[in-house]
Amino acid sequence: MTKIEYRTLNDLAYDRIRDGLMAGGFHPGQVLVIRSLAESYGISTTPVREALQRLVAERLLALLPNRSIAVPALEAGKYAELARIRCELEGLAAELAAPRIRKAVLRKLSRLADDMDESLVSHDHDSYRRQNQAFHFAVYAEAASPRLMEMITDLWSQTGPYMKELFGAPDYEPKANEAHRALVAALERGDGAGARAGIVADLRVAGGFLIPHLEAVEAARRREAEPA
Secondary structure, eight states: OHHHHHHHHHHHHHHHHHHHHHTTOSOTTOBOOHHHHHHHHTSOHHHHHHHHHHHHHTTSSEEOTTSOEEOOOOOHHHHHHHHHHHHHHHHHHHHHHGGGOOHHHHHHHHHHHHHHHHHHHTTOHHHHHHHHHHHHHHHHHTTOOHHHHHHHHHHHHHHGGGHHHHTTSTTOGGGTTHHHHHHHHHHHHTOHHHHHHHHHHHHHHHHHHHHHHHHHHHHHHHHHHSOO
């Protein structure tokens, strides 16, 4: 009985930390403090420690030379590669979802798109990120492809921390929700190619703003590291 409870806590810690990564709840480069995470989740430190080690093994977190565990630092090249893969896999999921999507899900997507508009107007970027994640995964769930969903979840866990930086890119905010409306329209038509195009457009718009911003951040970091 004790072992079952322990595994449940271990999985809880893993899920909470991974969900935080996906949702942009942690900053790139942030060192994760085991005791603080345990207190915030209301559990002991051991399940958190083992969850962090599991995430390091999965390369979602980084082990630093001093043995601390941190969210990986920003890398423009890494993000660009992940974005290319996401276009293929998430585009496929949307294409598969289009002919089978339920009306209740379409209504949910329209509500989420409205909610995202409201969050952007109020500059509530944390709410926008949560709503954006809920929107995308509601679409992908309709593809009824569990292994594809696992791969997409892994990619979101890797790119989530980058989303903290996205609204630092000038002029992204007015464009953030445009492709979602086109995607919903394609799904309403049962248009698989249009749904794929909507997902790809959404990811490319984000990348078009984020990659130059990341490159600028990296360049500034290199300048700071140069000897005076």
